[in-house]
Amino acid sequence: MATGKRAILWQSFGSPEAPDDIWPFLENVTRGRGVPEDRLRIVAQQYLETGGSSPLNALNRELIERLGAALSERAVDLPIYFGNRNWHPYLADTIEQMAQAGVDEALIIPTSAYSSYSGCRQYREDLEGCEVAFQTHTIKPFSQHPLFLAAETSILADYLATHPLPEPGVTKIFATAHSIPTAMAQTCDYQQQLTNVCQHLESLLPDAITIELAYQSRSGSPRTPWLVPDIGDAIADAYTNNPKLRQIIVIPIGFISDHQEVLYDLDILARDGAARHGLSFDRLPTVGTAPAFIEMLTQLVMAWLDGGDPNDEIPGAELLCHQTCCLPGV
Numbered sequence: 034m035a036t037g038k039r040a041i042l043w044q045s046f047g048s049p050e051a052p053d054d055i056w057p058f059l060e061n062v063t064r065g066r067g068v069p070e071d072r073l074r075i076v077a078q079q080y081l082e083t084g085g086s087s088p089l090n091a092l093n094r095e096l097i098e099r100l101g102a103a104l105s106e107r108a109v110d111l112p113i114y115f116g117n118r119n120w121h122p123y124l125a126d127t128i129e130q131m132a133q134a135g136v137d138e139a140l141i142i143p144t145s146a147y148s149s150y151s152g153c154r155q156y157r158e159d160l161e162g163c164e165v166a167f168q169t170h171t172i173k174p175f176s177q178h179p180l181f182l183a184a185e186t187s188i189l190a191d192y193l194a195t196h197p198l199p200e201p202g203v204t205k206i207f208a209t210a211h212s213i214p215t216a217m218a219q220t221c222d223y224q225q226q227l228t229n230v231c232q233h234l235e236s237l238l239p240d241a242i243t244i245e246l247a248y249q250s251r252s253g254s255p256r257t258p259w260l261v262p263d264i265g266d267a268i269a270d271a272y273t274n275n276p277k278l279r280q281i282i283v284i285p286i287g288f289i290s291d292h293q294e295v296l297y298d299l300d301i302l303a304r305d306g307a308a309r310h311g312l313s314f315d316r317l318p319t320v321g322t323a324p325a326f327i328e329m330l331t332q333l334v335m336a337w338l339d340g341g342d343p344n345d346e347i348p349g350a351e352l353l354c355h356q357t358c359c360l361p362g363v
Contacts, residue, residue: 038137040112041334042169043097044124044156045144047117048089048292054120055080061119066253079297087293090120092321093144096290096330099322103331109338112136118159125163132166139169140337142330146176146289148221149213154359172333172343173350176226180329182233184320185286189234192282192317201241204280205271207264208234209299210287212248215258216362222353224260230286244284249303250294264299265306272310281307284317289326291319 049058059073080087097113104111112134116127131139141160145152153174160169175181199206208231210223218224224246231244238244247267251259262270264283272278283303285295299316307314320326333343344350353359 038135038167039338040114040131040134040136040139041100042127042131042139042141043093043113043115043144044141044160045093045115045117046089047120047123048087049080049120050086050090052081052085054086058120068253080293082301083293083296088296089290089292090117092290092292095322096144096327099327100330100334103327104334107331107335109335111334111338114139118156124159128163128165137167139167140334140343141169141171142333143172144289146174146181147210147223147226147287148174148353148359149223150217150221150359150361151213152223152359153221153354157354170337170342171354173347173353174226175329175333175347175350176230177348177350178329178346179348180325180332181320182230184323184326184329185230185234185284186237187323187325188317188320189237189284192315193237196315198239199242199280199282201239202275202277204242204282205268205275205278206238206242206244206282206284207247207267208244208284208286209247209249209264210285211294212251212259212261212263214253214362215260217360218260218362220360220362221358222349227287234284234286249285249298264303268303268306268312269310272312278310278312280313280315282315282317285319288319290321295319 047058049055055077059076063073093115097115101113114127114131115122116124118124143153143156145156157171210227213223227246231246235244245267247262247264248260249264251263268281283299285299288295304314333346336343336346
């Protein structure tokens with residue numbers, strides 16, 4: 034298939050890849066937000082506790098490789114570029130590289146499945162802040178795509194295939210996502226999209242078992258209201274309210290890869306919180322390189338190459354990305 038000077042731009046958040054990267058990365062992320070230095074030192078220590086880096090960049094490269102391989106199977110040889118908001122490779126540098134390579138049209142794939150300011154509009158603003166010399170088309174939040182739902186379902190199904198079915202009153206299942214300020218949540222469909230994914234997953238479970246949505250990784254001023262409950266508080270409350278509780282299962286549906294916030298906030302903090310109450314703790318993987326997720330990305334790219342709008346494949350996408358959608362709210 035001829036692709037001319039088309040390319041894909043994989044747009045992500047960025048992450049430190051070595052201990053020396055941590056402090057300048059955190060300064061980039063928090064610049065202009067008034068975050069105290071003491072708070073940054075706490076977060077820096079968290080990175081050190083999980084190996085001195087975040088796997089996010091490496092996980093993005095793996096996803097790019099899998100997508101490229103899937104396209105090659107369809108006889109598509111399309112360059113995939115990688116640009117970040119907060120760390121190397123920086124978005125502006127990548128866009129300059131694309132322009133020098135003669136790219137005249139690019140499909141932008143932000144690595145966020147859900148609508149919110151930081152997960153959607155801000156990626157668009159990042160792009161608008163660069164000198165882009167070629168035509169762009171951006172994939173909208175894709176959490177409601179049937180193949181994304183299939184990827185999430187496959188993760189829970191794989192777990193259930195090797196573990197006893199959860200028991201009512203004994204097992205509590207939480208789905209987690211990054212908390213955002215409540216004012217920001219009021220300008221987007223973030224909570225509804227997360228709830229829809231939870232309801233989809235519940236179809237695999239006994240009728241008496243539900244999945245409760247909880248949040249993690251909040252930051253910013255403690256005076257600013259953010260979405261709750263925090264996963265740590267939710268686990269403690271579940272134990273307090275149910276003396277028969279023995280097991281916690283957490284599904285991080287709000288993230289597409291097992292990066293720093295999953296590794297620290299769930300695998301360390303939430304796990305330790307469950308252990309303090311004598312509860313077992315199972316944390317399921319993110320969609321990562323699940324075949325259905327890679328197939329979704331491939332189909333969206335193919336729709337674009339065939340001259341269509343790939344967002345037409347995403348249920349509800351026509352309602353997203355309007356003037357008052359996903360505003361900061363603060």
